[in-house]
Amino acid sequence: MPAAAAPLPFLFCLLAVLFLQHATAQTTHDVGGSTGWTVPTGGAAFYSDWAARNTFSVGDSLRFAFATGSHSVLKVSSKESFEGCRFENGDSDIMTTGPVTVALNSTGMHYFICTIGTHCSLGQKVAINVGATAAGGPMSPPMPASQSPPPSPSSANAVTATLYLTFSAVVMALF
Helix, strand or coil, X not given: CHHHHCHHHHHHHHHHHHHXXXXXXXXXXXXXXXXXXXXXXXXXXXXXXXXXXXXXXXXXXXXXXXXXXXXXXXXXCCHHHHHHCCCCCCCCCCECCCCEEEXXXXXXXXXXXCCCCCCCCCCCEEEEEEECEECCEECCCCCCCCCCCCCCCCHHHHHHHHHHHHHHHHHHHHC
């Protein structure tokens, strides 16, 4: 059986690479879910509730879906600017061509507002808490149970679990 044994190391390595690739996959979060980036009917609670239902990690991205000219995205540098819907020198450039995708490259709080008219004061703003990347993949610090229910598994986690089970079954069948 030497001829059949030769592909086994190759198959093992291929499955391991696929598993590792999906285990460290980053997520693109559509801000506001299916509602997108707009003036919310429920005020600022809409985006804070959305953010609380999601887990954000270094390497993830935020996608702000809006029609060009109807809204904007500005990352502001402080909680005070966010709460007061103000921007100042040092804040990043205003992005007005939708959709906008922003990479989350550092841990901590990230604040985003719309600068069009009174949109921000009407609730079109979101604060994102980004957790660190831990060994074995991206992770955010756990949120207290009193704040929100745990997030549902992402499609990347489902793919990772499927690959792991497939990999395990192949290895078990070979031995």
